[in-house]
């Protein structure tokens with residue numbers, strides 16, 4: 001399967017959000033990646049449910065929602081109601097991860113689990129069969145424009161082995177510091193989906209940059 005590109009709107013021009021959505025609709029992007037931050041789980045606040053509701057009215061592609069928030073269970077239904085297709089929670093933010101995954105599934109969304117750079121992929125072993133997507137953070141969450149952490153490749157390889165040896169279809173998504181320089185190596189290590197914020201939206205031609213990542 002060809003790899004998927006998920007531009008992160010965190011780096012987009014919020015004053016022209018509708019135009020940014022239309023650009024993504026018209027591009028080779030596969031998903032809209034939406035970063036929700038609460039100022040508690042991560043030291044930054046981004047946007048929340050009303051903004052995703054607006055994006056949903058203009059987006060014609062999968063909404064890939066990444067919750068960097070504490071106690072995400074409180075909002076699962078609301079994110080479904082504003083169009084989330086994939087709902088990713090952080091391993092480090094969930095005391096009862098299995099229950100949270102059940103609740104996401106009950107709402108008819110794909111179940112994602114994100115891992116901070118210090119969190120081992122092996123910790124997912126007991127719940128892996130209940131996860132549709134593992135998001136490996138390749139920077140510390142909270143901000144766009146950070147430097148890619150090189151140790152990510154080994155994590156991707158180990159997780160790919162875990163998934164394949166169990167015959168699962170779980171996708172691996174990489175988030176943070178993704179550029180044309182590391183995209184191919186991440187795919188070769190076993191990633192299926194690449195999130196890119198600054199590299200896409202701060203480039204001269206975001207649509208062309210998305211194609212560059214898609215065809216790397």
Ligand SMILES: O=C(CO)[C@@H](O)[C@H](O)COP(=O)(O)O
Nearest residue numbers: 141142144145176177197198
């Ligand atoms: O979740 C996050 C940051 O916490 C990411 O989605 C970033 O938004 C990716 O931005 P770049 O590193 O690609 O600029």
